[in-house]
Amino acid sequence: MSAAVITLETQENASQNLIIQRPPAGLSLQGRIRVPGDKSISHRALMLGAIAEGETEIQGLLLGEDPRSTAHCFRALGAEISELNTEFVRVKGIGLGNFQEPVDVLNAGNSGTTIRLMLGLLASHPGRFFTVTGDDSLRSRPMSRVVKPLQQMAAEIWGRKGNSLAPLAIQGQALKPIHYHSPIASAQVKSCILLAGLNTEGQTTVTEPALSRDHSERMLRAFGAELSIDPETNSVTVTGNAKLYGQKVIVPGDISSAAFWLVAASIVPGSDLVVENVGVNPTRTGVLEALSMMGADIQLENQREVTGEPVADLRVRSSQLKSCTIAGDIIPRLIDEIPILAVAAAFAQGTTIIRDAAELRVKESDRITVMAQQLNQMGAKVTELPDGMEITGGTTLVGASVDSHTDHRIGMSLAIAALNASGTTTIHRAEAAAISYPNFTNTLVEVCR
Numbered sequence: 325m326s327a328a329v330i331t332l333e334t335q336e337n338a339s340q341n342l343i344i345q346r347p348p349a350g351l352s353l354q355g356r357i358r359v360p361g362d363k364s365i366s367h368r369a370l371m372l373g374a375i376a377e378g379e380t381e382i383q384g385l386l387l388g389e390d391p392r393s394t395a396h397c398f399r400a401l402g403a404e405i406s407e408l409n410t411e412f413v414r415v416k417g418i419g420l421g422n423f424q425e426p427v428d429v430l431n432a433g434n435s436g437t438t439i440r441l442m443l444g445l446l447a448s449h450p451g452r453f454f455t456v457t458g459d460d461s462l463r464s465r466p467m468s469r470v471v472k473p474l475q476q477m478a479a480e481i482w483g484r485k486g487n488s489l490a491p492l493a494i495q496g497q498a499l500k501p502i503h504y505h506s507p508i509a510s511a512q513v514k515s516c517i518l519l520a521g522l523n524t525e526g527q528t529t530v531t532e533p534a535l536s537r538d539h540s541e542r543m544l545r546a547f548g549a550e551l552s553i554d555p556e557t558n559s560v561t562v563t564g565n566a567k568l569y570g571q572k573v574i575v576p577g578d579i580s581s582a583a584f585w586l587v588a589a590s591i592v593p594g595s596d597l598v599v600e601n602v603g604v605n606p607t608r609t610g611v612l613e614a615l616s617m618m619g620a621d622i623q624l625e626n627q628r629e630v631t632g633e634p635v636a637d638l639r640v641r642s643s644q645l646k647s648c649t650i651a652g653d654i655i656p657r658l659i660d661e662i663p664i665l666a667v668a669a670a671f672a673q674g675t676t677i678i679r680d681a682a683e684l685r686v687k688e689s690d691r692i693t694v695m696a697q698q699l700n701q702m703g704a705k706v707t708e709l710p711d712g713m714e715i716t717g718g719t720t721l722v723g724a725s726v727d728s729h730t731d732h733r734i735g736m737s738l739a740i741a742a743l744n745a746s747g748t749t750t751i752h753r754a755e756a757a758a759i760s761y762p763n764f765t766n767t768l769v770e771v772c773r
């Protein structure tokens with residue numbers, strides 16, 4: 325079989341078109357690949373390294389735009405962070421409570437994780453004044469979900485639209501501990517409050533309606549924080565006036581990035597692909613469960629634990645997928661994989677229902693509206709629901725002109741759909757992939773045979 329013709333065209337305004345032309349005889353995905361470091365773990369390793377005492381060595385950090393935004397902000401707060409261009413990144417921590425007051429606005433770029441987690445740390449630094457902002461997308465994303473609980477802890481935060489949108493201004497305070505019952509299962513909300521609790525006297529607790537990713541809990545413990553977890557109630561308590569100590573962190577591959585290849589190899593006939601060294605933390609493996617419900621052939625090999633996180637190699641072979649329903653408590657465990665799961669559903673037999681995922685509307689883009697529009701542009705049958713999508717699979721997808729809407733996960737999901745669409749697909753603003761997966765196109769070229 326001949327490989328797809330894959331080209332990246334850079335426009336005058338620096339925006340990129342990713343053009344994918346599937347050969348008439350089809351193609352398949354083969355080989356052994358690695359995906360870049362986990363984004364959630366990368367942010368946390370940089371942040372905890374910055375507020376710890378001593379040096380933190382991070383191996384396999386994601387060298388994408390989002391962790392670069394985190395590094396940029398924490399350098400401005402006083403941490404020494406080595407260049408983000410090698411296998412090892414070193415962070416010289418400044419110790420908890422020791423941020424310097426930056427002379428300029430802290431810019432979190434496109435990264436919700438950076439701004440929301442950092443807010444917890446900034447608000448709990450008495451006597452310092454901070455301002456934070458982000459790009460067009462981030463300035464439209466809701467911040468009240470973290471501002472409100474921080475205000476309950478006595479934080480002083482101001483911003484547009486009733487303190488709900490960045491730019492935000494923060495006057496650091498000595499905070500008081502609370503027990504926060506979060507209305508949403510969000511690791512960013514949970515982590516923000518726990519980080520604020522680190523520098524607050526007493527015990528701060530967060531209870532969430534369903535379990536969200538627990539990387540903060542695992543890493544906080546590894547760095548020396550005192551944490552108690554009640555799995556019955558999805559509650560985490562952190563003891564304040566903590567002392568953290570620099571650690572060695574080895575970042576596993578990001579399952580959210582691996583998900584593109586899991587779906588690609590499942591839907592493209594004749595594929596047999598191994599994605600090595602993928603983080604398989606149970607709070608992140610909803611995508612494996614959803615694909616298994618759809619009849620995907622994915623095997624976990626070489627399972628092991630690396631610096632407190634479970635890791636495995638994932639072997640995926642193509643199979644005829646069938647529809648399923650994705651809803652309820654699984655949603656927070658696969659929230660970022662819903663765009664690529666929508667692609668899987670477009671090639672599955674039957675009608676897939678995705679519900680309880682209204683959170684998708686407040687990500688980098690409105691991922692429900694954008695995914696439905698863009699897949700329908702290629703001939704799919706996707707209907708928007710207020711909190712999800714209904715996708716009837718089995719129609720033949722045809723190459724079209726589509727747009728990432730500057731959302732990394734949308735751009736990459738559409739590229740995978742293009743592998744199984746006839747003719748040529750052009751994905752506009754494909755450069756968005758660099759947020760979480762800088763060498764996505766290179767790997768695409770490498771695996772297509």
Ligand SMILES: O=C(O)C1=C[C@@H](OP(=O)(O)O)[C@@H](O)[C@H](O)C1
Pocket residue numbers: 363364365437509510511512513515536537659660683
């Ligand atoms: O804590 C994290 O690292 C993340 C939590 C999730 O967001 P929410 O907390 O808003 O669900 C996820 O969508 C995001 O990509 C990363």
Ligand SMILES: C=C(OP(=O)(O)O)C(=O)O
Pocket residue numbers: 363434435436437438660687688733760
């Ligand atoms: C939602 C995402 O990230 P963040 O909230 O950190 O911008 C994502 O990576 O899909």
